[in-house]
Amino acid sequence: MMTDFGLSDGYVGAMKGVILDILPWVQVVDVTHEIAPQNVRQAAFVLQMVAPFFPKATVFLVVVDPGVGTQRRAIAVFTDRGVFVGPDNGVFSWIFQHRKVYEIRELANPSYMRAQVSATFHGRDIFAPFAAHIAAGVPASSIGPVIHDPVSIDLPEPQAHADGHIVGEVIHIDAFGNLITNIREEHLAEGKSWRFEIAGESIDDFCRAYGFAQEGQLVALIGSLGYLEIAVRNGHAARRLNGRLGMPVIAKIVSHKH
Amino acid sequence: MMTDFGLSDGYVGAMKGVILDILPWVQVVDVTHEIAPQNVRQAAFVLQMVAPFFPKATVFLVVVDPGVGTQRRAIAVFTDRGVFVGPDNGVFSWIFQHRKVYEIRELANPSYMRAQVSATFHGRDIFAPFAAHIAAGVPASSIGPVIHDPVSIDLPEPQAHADGHIVGEVIHIDAFGNLITNIREEHLAEGKSWRFEIAGESIDDFCRAYGFAQEGQLVALIGSLGYLEIAVRNGHAARRLNGRLGMPVIAKIVSHKH
Amino acid sequence: MMTDFGLSDGYVGAMKGVILDILPWVQVVDVTHEIAPQNVRQAAFVLQMVAPFFPKATVFLVVVDPGVGTQRRAIAVFTDRGVFVGPDNGVFSWIFQHRKVYEIRELANPSYMRAQVSATFHGRDIFAPFAAHIAAGVPASSIGPVIHDPVSIDLPEPQAHADGHIVGEVIHIDAFGNLITNIREEHLAEGKSWRFEIAGESIDDFCRAYGFAQEGQLVALIGSLGYLEIAVRNGHAARRLNGRLGMPVIAKIVSHKH
Numbered sequence: 001m002m003t004d005f006g007l008s009d010g011y012v013g014a015m016k017g018v019i020l021d022i023l024p025w026v027q028v029v030d031v032t033h034e035i036a037p038q039n040v041r042q043a044a045f046v047l048q049m050v051a052p053f054f055p056k057a058t059v060f061l062v063v064v065d066p067g068v069g070t071q072r073r074a075i076a077v078f079t080d081r082g083v084f085v086g087p088d089n090g091v092f093s094w095i096f097q098h099r100k101v102y103e104i105r106e107l108a109n110p111s112y113m114r115a116q117v118s119a120t121f122h123g124r125d126i127f128a129p130f131a132a133h134i135a136a137g138v139p140a141s142s143i144g145p146v147i148h149d150p151v152s153i154d155l156p157e158p159q160a161h162a163d164g165h166i167v168g169e170v171i172h173i174d175a176f177g178n179l180i181t182n183i184r185e186e187h188l189a190e191g192k193s194w195r196f197e198i199a200g201e202s203i204d205d206f207c208r209a210y211g212f213a214q215e216g217q218l219v220a221l222i223g224s225l226g227y228l229e230i231a232v233r234n235g236h237a238a239r240r241l242n243g244r245l246g247m248p249v250i251a252k253i254v255s256h257k258h
Numbered sequence: 259m260m261t262d263f264g265l266s267d268g269y270v271g272a273m274k275g276v277i278l279d280i281l282p283w284v285q286v287v288d289v290t291h292e293i294a295p296q297n298v299r300q301a302a303f304v305l306q307m308v309a310p311f312f313p314k315a316t317v318f319l320v321v322v323d324p325g326v327g328t329q330r331r332a333i334a335v336f337t338d339r340g341v342f343v344g345p346d347n348g349v350f351s352w353i354f355q356h357r358k359v360y361e362i363r364e365l366a367n368p369s370y371m372r373a374q375v376s377a378t379f380h381g382r383d384i385f386a387p388f389a390a391h392i393a394a395g396v397p398a399s400s401i402g403p404v405i406h407d408p409v410s411i412d413l414p415e416p417q418a419h420a421d422g423h424i425v426g427e428v429i430h431i432d433a434f435g436n437l438i439t440n441i442r443e444e445h446l447a448e449g450k451s452w453r454f455e456i457a458g459e460s461i462d463d464f465c466r467a468y469g470f471a472q473e474g475q476l477v478a479l480i481g482s483l484g485y486l487e488i489a490v491r492n493g494h495a496a497r498r499l500n501g502r503l504g505m506p507v508i509a510k511i512v513s514h515k516h
Numbered sequence: 517m518m519t520d521f522g523l524s525d526g527y528v529g530a531m532k533g534v535i536l537d538i539l540p541w542v543q544v545v546d547v548t549h550e551i552a553p554q555n556v557r558q559a560a561f562v563l564q565m566v567a568p569f570f571p572k573a574t575v576f577l578v579v580v581d582p583g584v585g586t587q588r589r590a591i592a593v594f595t596d597r598g599v600f601v602g603p604d605n606g607v608f609s610w611i612f613q614h615r616k617v618y619e620i621r622e623l624a625n626p627s628y629m630r631a632q633v634s635a636t637f638h639g640r641d642i643f644a645p646f647a648a649h650i651a652a653g654v655p656a657s658s659i660g661p662v663i664h665d666p667v668s669i670d671l672p673e674p675q676a677h678a679d680g681h682i683v684g685e686v687i688h689i690d691a692f693g694n695l696i697t698n699i700r701e702e703h704l705a706e707g708k709s710w711r712f713e714i715a716g717e718s719i720d721d722f723c724r725a726y727g728f729a730q731e732g733q734l735v736a737l738i739g740s741l742g743y744l745e746i747a748v749r750n751g752h753a754a755r756r757l758n759g760r761l762g763m764p765v766i767a768k769i770v771s772h773k774h
Contacts, residue, residue, distance in 0.1 A: 002529070006292075006433035010307030013260075013289035017311030020287070024313055028287065029536070029544065031529035034522075037434055038492060049526030053533030053640065055540055066492060069467020119467040121482030124311065175522035176553055209585020209635040224637030234554060234582060264550075264691035268565025271518070271547035275569030278545070282571055286545065295692055296750060324750060327725020377725040379740030382569065 001028065001061040001131075002043060002050075003123060004035040011121070015063070015128040018114070022132035038066040040091050041153060045172050047084075048094040049225060054082060061131040062086035069119035074107035074126050075150060076134060076143055085131040087122070090153035097155075108144025158183045166251040168228070170198075173243055177236030181249045183228040188251060196220045197250040198230055199241040204254075210234075259286065259319040259389075260301060260308075261381060262293035269379070273321070273386040276372070280390035296324040298349050299411065303430050306352040307483060309339060319389040320344035327377035332365035332384050333408060334392060334401055343389040345380070348411035355413070366402025416441045424509040426486070428456075431501055435494030439507045441486040446509060454478045455508040456488055457499040462512075468492075517544065517577040517647075518559060518566075519639060520551035527637070531579070531644040534630070538648035554582035556607050557669065561688050564610040565741060567597060577647040578602035585635035590623035590642050591666060592650060592659055601647040603638070606669035613671070624660025672762075674699045682767040684744070686714075689759055693752030697765045699744040704767060712736045713766040714746055715757040720770075726750075 005011040012033050019028055031050050035043045043064040051060060058081075065072075065087040073088040080100040084092050085107070095101070107113075107126055112133045117125040130143070158168035158181075168183035179198070188194055196203040207219035213233035218240070223229040230249065231237050241247075263269040270291050277286055289308055293301045301322040309318060316339075323330075323345040331346040338358040342350050343365070353359070365371075365384055370391045375383040388401070416426035416439075426441035437456070446452055454461040465477035471491035476498070481487040488507065489495050499505075521527040528549050535544055547566055551559045559580040567576060574597075581588075581603040589604040596616040600608050601623070611617070623629075623642055628649045633641040646659070674684035674697075684699035695714070704710055712719040723735035729749035734756070739745040746765065747753050757763075 007288070007290045008292040009430075009432045010289065010304040011432070013287075013304075013308035014311045016287050016289070017308055017313075017316075020285070020316075021311060021313045024315075025285075027285065027536070027541075027543065029529075029532050030288070030523070030546070031526065031532070032523045034524040046526040046529070050529035050533055053530045053537060055533075055537045057540075058533075058536075067469040070469035072469070118482040120479065120487075124482060172525075174525045174527070211583040211586035211588070221636065224634035224640060229636075265546070265548045266550035267688075267690045268547065268562040269690070271545075271562070271566035272569045274545050274547070275566055275571075275574075278543070278574075279569060279571045282573075283543075285543065288546070325727040328727030330727070376740035378737065378745075382740065 001063075002031040002035065002047065003033045003063040004037050004039065004043070005033050005063070005123070007033050011123065014121075014124045015061075018124055018128040019132040022129060023136050026132065026135050035064050038064060040064055040066070040089050042172070043091050044093050044153065044155070047091065048098065051081060051095065051099075056081055058082035059131050059135045060084045061127055062091055063123040063127050064091055065089065065122060068122050073147065074122065074130070075147060076105050076107060076130065076140070077150070078102040078104070078140055083134050085127055085134065087127075088147070088151050090151045092150065093152045093155060096150065096152055103140065104147045104150050105140055106144040106147050109142055112138065112143065156182055158187060160187070164253045168249045168251070170243060170245055170247040170249060171227075173238045173245065177232070177238040177243070178223070179230040179237050179241070179243045179247070179249075180223060180225075181228045181230070183249065183251055185222050185226045185228075188228070189253075193254045195252045195254050196228070196230070197252065199243070199247065201241065203230070259321075260289040260293065260305065261291045261321045262295050262297065262301070263291050263321070263381070265291050269381065272379075272382045273319075276382055276386040277390040280387060281394050284390065284393050293322050296322060298322055298324070298347050300430070301349050302351050302411065302413070305349065306356065309342075309353065309357075312340060314339055316340035317389050317393040318342045319385055320349055321381040321385050322349055323347065323380060326380050331405065332380065332388070333405060334363050334365060334388065334398070335408070336360040336362070336398055341392050343385055343392065345385075346405070346409050348409045350408065351410045351413060354408065354410055361398065362405045362408055363398055364402040364405050367400055370396065370401065414440055416445060418445070422511045426507045426509070428501060428503055428505040428507065431496045431503065435490070435496040435501070436481070437488040437495050437499070437501045437505070437507075438481060438483075439486045439488070441507060441509055443480050443484045443486075446486070447511075451512045453510045453512050454486070454488070455510065457501070457505065459499065461488070517579075518547040518551065518563065519549045519579045520553050520555065520559065521549050521579070521639070523549050527639065530637075530640045531577075534640055534644040535648040538645060539652050542648065542651050551580050554580060556580055556582070556605050558688070559607050560609050560669065560671070563607065564614065567600075567611065567615075570598060572597055574598035575647050575651040576600045577643055578607055579639040579643050580607055581605065581638060584638050589663065590638065590646070591663060592621050592623060592646065592656075593666070594618040594620070594656055599650050601643055601650065603643075604663070604667050606667045608666065609668045609671060612666065612668055619656065620663045620666050621656055622660040622663050625658055628654065628659065672698055674703055676703070680769045684765045684767070686759060686761055686763040686765065687743075689754045689761065693748070693754040693759070694739070695746040695753050695757070695759045695763070695765075696739060696741075697744045697746070699765060699767055701738045701742045701744075704744070705769075709770045711768045711770050712744070712746070713768065715759070715763065717757065719746070
């Protein structure tokens, strides 16, 4: 499960209780509850960091839900890599684009909700009980009507310029302070030498791994998800560069191969 | 399990190890380990946020224990909604008032403790092993003597004035900065219009859900536990109002229905 | 599992996914993910806080790995108290010194890694899948070659002086601000009266437990792991003393018994 509730309150605990009350033997796995409050885009990014690695029968419960209590729909997305349960606010955008989606259903059947649904905590009253019932094997057709127009948010794509330069941006800052950009390995032609520019600093070519860099050195590397990352060896790139989401990153081909 | 140990040390991990060493197949569920250090009152509040939702056979292990190593007793509270294991310092006050309590036992039988009991970590040496043995099904009568005088702390109640005004206070601040008060839905007569006053600001009537408020608007609503909450749409009410526990909140009936 | 990844990203979630995809019914237990970034020494300390308490068949997955992607080896340590899987960087030093080690193997067999191994995230691509396969029961001999020269870091030992004084240092600061030193119960002769000096303050003799001290009093006690701890009753010793790792602590025998 993934939420923006933090762990200092009982919100996550209440959801776990609801799930285990319906399906006592299921294993409830915490992915993170530290998504920035109501940051749907960040949740969408972190979801794609983890979703490909779980068993195919996993039910993913994602509650980052600024529109709770309004008319935004609640959905379940059935894919080749598990079922995704959460609000229809774009948090599953990456799933729509990269997984095989069998069908999307609205969470409508009141039998799978708590008897009393609050206006402010659908995580406990709608999403958690639906996730538990889906994990228990209720048929998809009993959940609610099929949906063909889920909300999708545009994930920013890097721009390739005629001179071969690529302009991307920072799309995630991890807990180590690494700046993860939307430039992917396949954007950067092999056999070329690249220079990367960010925040007025310039980085010559790739580093193979953090451990090969010098202490405090600013490096560019292809991270574990295939994205270009800007990092500082045993340091915090975000603090050093005053990094923020959306900050531009430019990749330039340099003429000489070194 | 719920503690004030945080997760940066091994305290919680040691407790999990002790439990699993006794009962390898039990599912250990983290509720929170971020109770403010030694804040028994906060732990009592968060416990009531989650306890009603877990399966009836749950053993709740709660270790917020400023009196560890002194003569304060260790107890197990058997109720219609699970067994609560922890120090006898008032952390179960809400349970005593709102659940059907079958009996309370002192954790006295040394067979269910670790062989060596430290003076500073009863979570690992007493509470965790008792919780595991209780989950494993040892008879209540073997735990220790029955207790009739557990420690209970007074949870503050709102005051109703002759003119119909109600004076409550903030009893919890959640991770979103929402101020949760001790005024409950049933205190606020239906069919009346209410105005809420807090920290020199005034809020007219309820908002149905966060999503219906304007960005940055201060709103009052009935939260998912039935308490009056003061919140800011996509903001942080506690920071805006300089909120703190005990801060007074006044609910007034306004003459005109709008 | 124990890492320095924090929980705000998907790193830990991805590792959990990999484990459950290999061994769906294993119980994945979070010990902590809040080890200070790349602090191998702290991880080694926290590991010894928890390792003795888990079932004997536990597989401990520890990923604090500043050398990821370089030639540092990946290992599995088979002991009388479980199997320890992680980088060969000293994080298992305490295990080498205090547990019966049967053998140490390098994680070399590509069958137990992910097909594609990234340069920056061996937690997901090497350590997690090996841990899952070991928990599933693959023979040790199939993992990789035996290693006889694992990296071990010196854990600082207190110095005993001719006059009976003992000079130790702070080796851990816990989330309550307690300063845990490397002076152990067995270093302090019984029947003697001791005075402890730290940061220009002096503490006369032991306190039996936090609860016996006065509010705000600076006390010395033997903590739950057998180490001398400096604490403040309902306070934060590290803030009061400006505590830091390596800060010296002196234990002196005082002539009169009081």
